[in-house]
Amino acid sequence: MTHWRDYDPLKLAQVVVFLALAALLPAPAALAGSSADEIKNCPDQNWCSYHRTVDTAWRHSPLSQVNTTNVKQLRAAWIFQPGDPRMGLHTTPLVIDGYMYVSTNPSTVWKLNATTGERVWAYVPKLDEAIVSRSFFAHTRGLAVGDGRVYMGLADGRLVALDEGT
Numbered sequence: 001m002t003h004w005r006d007y008d009p010l011k012l013a014q015v016v017v018f019l020a021l022a023a024l025l026p027a028p029a030a031l032a033g034s035s036a037d038e039i040k041n042c043p044d045q046n047w048c049s050y051h052r053t054v055d056t057a058w059r060h061s062p063l064s065q066v067n068t069t070n071v072k073q074l075r076a077a078w079i080f081q082p083g084d085p086r087m088g089l090h091t092t093p094l095v096i097d098g099y100m101y102v103s104t105n106p107s108t109v110w111k112l113n114a115t116t117g118e119r120v121w122a123y124v125p126k127l128d129e130a131i132v133s134r135s136f137f138a139h140t141r142g143l144a145v146g147d148g149r150v151y152m153g154l155a156d157g158r159l160v161a162l163d164e165g166t
Contacts, residue, residue, distance in 0.1 A: 140152060
């Protein structure tokens with residue numbers, strides 16, 4: 001068994017920073033929406049945070065268009081392939097007022113038209129590869145949307161706030 005002292009100090013520091021940032025993630029995730037009232041009362045058609053709303057952990061949509069009698073009739077409306085399929089999607093997309101916000105690995109943010117799947121914009125940061133290459137886990141862990149901004153922790157340890165409109 002490998003002892004913790006045998007690990008690279010930079011990697012250990014990254015893990016500590018990652019865990020510290022991860023402890024803060026529920027707070028930004030709760031900021032989805034544009035006002036405190038919208039955050040607490042996420043409109044039915046939106047998915048404002050990881051669990052959809054901040055006051056429950058149900059991950060349940062109150063929409064009733066899909067039910068046990070018509071679920072077998074569902075078909076794909078559109079498909080979004082963000083890049084390298086081996087990286088997969090590790091986060092819950094957020095849907096706010098007709099737009100879907102998706103983060104993909106290693107640190108790309110996409111704004112899509114939720115109805116058509118059409119790309120509105122993408123943010124592809126220039127990452128510090130010296131940090132990313134030594135990282136235990138260079139994957140994104142989700143987004144928060146609020147007050148006209150899209151927030152994301154990057155794979156190299158930085159936090160960005162993007163203008164939601166552009």
